[in-house]
Amino acid sequence: MTAHINIGSNLGHRAEQIARAVSLLDPSVGRVARVSAPFTSAAWGYESSGEFINVGVNVSTRLDAAAIVDRLLDIERTIDPDGCHRDADGNYADRRIDLDLICLDDADVSEVNVTVPHPRMHLREFVLVPMAEIMPGWTHPRFGITVEKILENLRNKRDG
Numbered sequence: 001m002t003a004h005i006n007i008g009s010n011l012g013h014r015a016e017q018i019a020r021a022v023s024l025l026d027p028s029v030g031r032v033a034r035v036s037a038p039f040t041s042a043a044w045g046y047e048s049s050g051e052f053i054n055v056g057v058n059v060s061t062r063l064d065a066a067a068i069v070d071r072l073l074d075i076e077r078t079i080d081p082d083g084c085h086r087d088a089d090g091n092y093a094d095r096r097i098d099l100d101l102i103c104l105d106d107a108d109v110s111e112v113n114v115t116v117p118h119p120r121m122h123l124r125e126f127v128l129v130p131m132a133e134i135m136p137g138w139t140h141p142r143f144g145i146t147v148e149k150i151l152e153n154l155r156n157k158r159d160g
Contacts, residue, residue: 001060001061001105001107002033002058003058003059003063003101003103003104004058004103004104004135004138005029005057005058005059005068005072005101006054006055006057006099006102006127006131007022007054007097008052008053008097008098008126009095009096009097009098010048010094010095011094014052014053015038015053017079017080017096017097018038018053021075021076021079021097021099022057024079025057028071029061029063029071029072030059030061030062031059031060032057032059034134034135035056035134036055036056036129036130036131036133037055037130038053038055039053039125039129039130040052040053040054041125041126043094044123044124046092046093050094052126054127055130056102056131056133056134056135057134058134061104065101065104065114066114068101068104069114072099072101075097076097080097083095100118102116102117102121102127102131103138104116106139106141108141117141117142122143122150122154125151125155128147132147132151135147136148
């Protein structure tokens with residue numbers, strides 16, 4: 001199976017932290033097959049002066065979605081043991097590293113701690129651009145449209 005993972009950072013040595021996260025995927029999640037070009041964007045869902053760098057990563061894996069998410073959280077803790085993605089009020093916060101499972105082939109999973117495809121992927125250009133680059137033609141199992149069409153719809157909504 002192919003897991004598509006989005007990795008982002010907007011604090012510290014962003015590119016180094018992302019590279020380290022990619023290197024840690026191979027022993028813990030599976031074989032890294034493709035990594036997108038970096039995509040730089042403003043913070044999403046909160047105000048921040050720190051721009052994010054994001055990459056998409058395709059990983060060949062035998063793990064299920066819940067196991068992948070557990071391993072992604074382990075990688076986050078390895079890179080930033082004191083990190084937190086939320087502030088004291090529960091709002092998004094700056095972060096050294098963030099790893100999200102976006103999809104696992106065409107799986108449609110809704111469990112307590114895991115939803116695949118990622119429930120907000122269609123709202124996030126920083127997820128869709130890298131994904132369209134390295135996983136073109138992937139079709140969202142609930143929406144029935146490709147990642148390229150999801151990106152086009154998002155841009156049309158934003159610009160129109």
